[in-house]
Amino acid sequence: xxxxxxxxxxxxxxxxxxxxxxxxxxxxxxxxxxxxxxxxxxxxxxxxxxxxxxxxxxxxxxxxxxxxxxxxxxxxxxxxxxxxxxxxxxxxxxxxxxxxxxxxxxxxxxxxxxxxxxxxxxxxxxxxxxxxxxxxxxxxxxxxxxxxxxxxxxxxxxxxxxxxxxxxxxxxxxxxxxxxxxxxxxxxxxxxxxxxxxxxxxxxxxxxxxxxxx
Amino acid sequence: xxxxxxxxxxxxxxxxxxxxxxxxxxxxxxxxxxxxxxxxxxxxxxxxxxxxxxxxxxxxxxxxxxxxxxxxxxxxxxxxxxxxxxxxxxxxxxxxxxxxxxxxxxxxxxxxxxxxxxxxxxxxxxxxxxxxxxxxxxxxxxxxxxxxxxxxxxxxxxxxxxxxxxxxxxxxxxxxxxxxxxxxxxxxxxxxxxxxxxxxxxxxxxxxxxxxxxxxxxxxxxxxxxxxxxxxxxxxxxxxxxxxxxxxxxxxxxxxxxxxxxxxxxxxxxxxxxxxxxxxxxxxxxxxxxxxxxxxxxxxxxxxxxxxxxxxxxxxxxxxxxxxxxxxxxxxxxxxxxxxxxxxxxxxxxxxxxxxxxxxxxxxxxxxxxxxxxxxxxxxxxxxxxxxxxxxxxxxxxxxxxxxxxxxxxxxxxxxxxxxxxxxxxxxxxxxxxxxxxxxxxxxxxxxxxxxxxxxxxxxxxxxxxxxxxxxxxxxxxxxxxxxxxxxxxxxxxxxxxxxxxxxxxxxxxxxxxxxxxxxxxxxxxxxxxxxxxxxxxxxxxxxxxxxxxxxxxxxxxxxxxxxxxxxxxxxxxxxxxxxxxxxxxxxxxx
Numbered sequence: 053x054x055x056x057x058x059x060x061x062x063x064x065x066x067x068x069x070x071x072x073x074x075x076x077x078x079x080x081x082x083x084x085x086x087x088x089x090x091x092x093x094x095x096x097x098x099x100x101x102x103x104x105x106x107x108x109x110x111x112x113x114x115x116x117x118x119x120x121x122x123x124x125x126x127x128x129x130x131x132x133x134x135x136x137x138x139x140x141x142x143x144x145x146x147x148x149x150x151x152x153x154x155x156x157x158x159x160x161x162x163x164x165x166x167x168x169x170x171x172x173x174x175x176x177x178x179x180x181x182x183x184x185x186x187x188x189x190x191x192x193x194x195x196x197x198x199x200x201x202x203x204x205x206x207x208x209x210x211x212x213x214x215x216x217x218x219x220x221x222x223x224x225x226x227x228x229x230x231x232x233x234x235x236x237x238x239x240x241x242x243x244x245x246x247x248x249x250x251x252x253x254x255x256x257x258x259x260x261x262x263x264x265x266x
Numbered sequence: 267x268x269x270x271x272x273x274x275x276x277x278x279x280x281x282x283x284x285x286x287x288x289x290x291x292x293x294x295x296x297x298x299x300x301x302x303x304x305x306x307x308x309x310x311x312x313x314x315x316x317x318x319x320x321x322x323x324x325x326x327x328x329x330x331x332x333x334x335x336x337x338x339x340x341x342x343x344x345x346x347x348x349x350x351x352x353x354x355x356x357x358x359x360x361x362x363x364x365x366x367x368x369x370x371x372x373x374x375x376x377x378x379x380x381x382x383x384x385x386x387x388x389x390x391x392x393x394x395x396x397x398x399x400x401x402x403x404x405x406x407x408x409x410x411x412x413x414x415x416x417x418x419x420x421x422x423x424x425x426x427x428x429x430x431x432x433x434x435x436x437x438x439x440x441x442x443x444x445x446x447x448x449x450x451x452x453x454x455x456x457x458x459x460x461x462x463x464x465x466x467x468x469x470x471x472x473x474x475x476x477x478x479x480x481x482x483x484x485x486x487x488x489x490x491x492x493x494x495x496x497x498x499x500x501x502x503x504x505x506x507x508x509x510x511x512x513x514x515x516x517x518x519x520x521x522x523x524x525x526x527x528x529x530x531x532x533x534x535x536x537x538x539x540x541x542x543x544x545x546x547x548x549x550x551x552x553x554x555x556x557x558x559x560x561x562x563x564x565x566x567x568x569x570x571x572x573x574x575x576x577x578x579x580x581x582x583x584x585x586x587x588x589x590x591x592x593x594x595x596x597x598x599x600x601x602x603x604x605x606x607x608x609x610x611x612x613x614x615x616x617x618x619x620x621x622x623x624x625x626x627x628x629x630x631x632x633x634x635x636x637x638x639x640x641x642x643x644x645x646x647x648x649x650x651x652x653x654x655x656x657x658x659x660x661x662x663x664x665x666x667x668x669x670x671x672x673x674x675x676x677x678x679x680x681x682x683x684x685x686x687x688x689x690x691x692x693x694x695x696x697x698x699x700x701x702x703x704x705x706x707x708x709x710x711x712x713x714x715x716x717x718x719x720x721x722x723x724x725x726x727x728x729x730x731x732x733x734x735x736x737x738x739x740x741x742x743x744x745x746x747x748x749x750x751x752x753x754x755x756x757x758x759x760x761x762x763x764x765x766x767x768x769x770x771x772x773x774x775x776x777x778x779x780x781x782x783x784x785x786x787x788x789x790x791x792x793x794x795x796x797x798x799x800x801x802x803x804x805x806x807x808x809x810x811x812x813x814x815x816x817x818x819x820x821x822x823x824x825x826x827x828x829x830x831x832x833x834x835x836x837x838x839x840x841x842x843x844x845x846x847x848x849x850x851x852x853x854x855x856x857x
Binding site: 060061063064067070071074105106111112113116136137138139140141142144145159160162163164165189190192193 | 674677678681682683685686688689690691692693696712715716719723726727732733735736737740741742743744745747748749753
């Protein structure tokens with residue numbers, strides 16, 4: 053896996069480079085600004101771009117704009133956005149079209165090295181990574197409103213992990229259950245929410261996200 | 267039209283005519299009138315029978331007297347204007363012309379020499395109305411040329427003979443040459459008169475708005491008079507038709523001109539009774555807003571503008587305390603400053619013709635004195651209010667910037683460091699994978715850091731909603747709606763981004779509204795609507811809770827109201843007990 057990074061804090065940039073390198077991910081470019089990042093994405097065609105949402109010069113939406121530009125112009129490059137704030141609105145802006153090869157994580161997640169590397173690898177391979185807090189915020193939004201309340205605690209746990217972008221195998225490992233039970237839970241969840249359960253894992257996630265957002 | 271600042275308190279000392287001078291001129295006027303009359307009656311050609319020549323002669327006498335006395339009235343009523351003196355001179359010149367009726371050689375010669383001067387004098391008088399001064403080089407050239415043509419060519423013509431036995435200037439007898447000179451002379455004066463009409467017309471158009479009514483009528487009468495003079499001269503030259511009729515009309519117009527002017531004066535005098543009307547107006551309409559209209563009515567100048575002097579701000583301002591610029595010298599408006607007890611109160615920008623009715627101006631401004639003073643205080647108060655609003659907006663804005671800076675510092679400083687620290691501990695944890703106690707303690711430390719980050723995030727977010735600045739209100743509100751304790755229907759239709767201060771205020775409003783919902787309202791749903799209107803933005807937060815919210819309950823709503831009002835907006839809260847709560851903020855915003 054080849055990655056490029058844009059992060060204006062030297063401390064964190066070096067930290068991320070080290071963590072990824074230790075995990076065997078090749079960091080082909082580490083930059084401070086969105087412009088440098090975009091140039092690298094064009095010239096080196098990495099598997100993933102990891103972007104801080106606030107970048108110089110104005111520290112407003114440069115990172116987000118760069119992320120959306122990469123999503124639009126380089127569909128083959130995964131984009132993982134790092135933010136210090138939980139913003140459902142931003143996550144949904146990033147994932148509005150598709151969740152394939154896209155992620156939105158709180159920056160804090162970097163320090164959970166194993167989880168972070170897992171998320172990077174997922175996004176690099178066309179999967180998704182949505183911060184657990186975003187997921188729980190979205191789920192709580194629909195609290196008290198029918199179908200979600202009908203889920204068992206186990207189904208709910210499976211749903212949360214699924215929306216975070218984990219594969220069925222990932223969910224099974226995480227909850228220490230069999231792959232078959234995960235598949236059973238997933239099908240039951242989709243039944244209860246009245247959503248079609250077919251299609252790829254990414255499509256399933258998008259369907260649930262749109263359901264939660266509406 | 268050259269206008270100058272004409273401040274009442276700084277009027278140059280005006281020499282009011284002395285009684286002796288008035289009496290002398292008056293008596294002289296009567297005397298020359300009597301002389302003219304005597305000459306007319308004793309002249310064989312004129313006074314022999316009661317006919318047209320005699321009536322014309324009597325009209326000439328009338329014109330002499332009318333101009334002298336009209337001039338006297340003008341002079342005493344308008345000592346600042348030269349117009350009165352000009353009229354007096356015109357009257358006496360008319361008398362000089364009547365000397366040509368004399369049987370005395372010297373008197374006849376002098377009178378005849380000035381024969382054609384009369385129309386030029388009237389041209390001069392009309393053009394010099396109302397200040398008594400000609401405006402600009404062209405007018406001076408025109409009048410000078412007129413006088414030269416009238417006098418010099420008359421002298422030449424007299425030297426060529428044909429004027430009878432009393433002409434002292436006759437050098438030779440050449441009727442043909444005399445006739446040519448006469449044609450040239452009359453046509454030239456006629457053309458000059460028509461040029462005068464043109465000047466009056468241009469002047470009237472250039473003033474942009476109609477002159478005040480009385481002046482406009484006078485000017486029109488002058489134009490008519492000048493046209494008739496021109497027609498008369500040309501007609502007489504080429505023995506055209508209607509000579510007699512035009513002559514009559516001319517004499518009557520010229521004869522009535524001083525009457526019109528004196529009537530104008532009397533009107534001004536009568537207008538002082540407008541001061542009475544003004545006082546009644548001001549008694550009935552005490553609102554300062556009516557003051558300008560009342561003054562405009564009393565001064566018969568609908569274009570009048572009123573500006574109040576605000577000494578603390580060192581500027582003039584309108585009634586709402588907004589600074590205004592007064593016309594400057596060279597503008598087509600004139601400014602009169604109004605003082606009361608030695609302190610400047612206000613200034614009136616008005617039509618220049620009002621300058622000639624300075625006592626009316628004085629009377630009106632004196633009559634409106636207290637009302638003007640009240641209005642000045644009103645304007646001053648408004649200016650203070652405006653300043654206060656401005657400074658409140660600046661304070662809120664400065665606060666916002668400072669909080670924005672602090673948020674930035676937290677974001678780039680403490681938060682990043684804590685994340686880096688947590689990462690460091692995490693890497694350490696991996697290295698010490700065999701030491702169970704160490705890894706457990708490191709994990710606990712990381713959890714502590716995680717909790718601190720959580721708290722810091724809340725603090726930073728409370729300081730400044732960075733996502734509003736960075737990504738706009740619509741995106742930021744989604745998180746608020748998602749975090750609310752009840753389902754929120756969110757609708758944001760504001761088009762492109764709004765000014766940041768406005769977006770931040772709207773964000774806080776929704777944030778506080780939804781937070782109150784969680785704390786007090788016991789609601790089951792809420793709606794948040796942000797709508798762009800033609801003049802601003804409306805933010806509404808409605809719930810179906812228990813109601814009963816008011817500004818006094820917490821500092822939250824008061825703070826919101828401050829924020830909204832600082833932006834020139836208004837926050838209203840409807841919260842009847844048991845009927846839910848509606849927060850509605852309207853904030854102005856240029857489209």
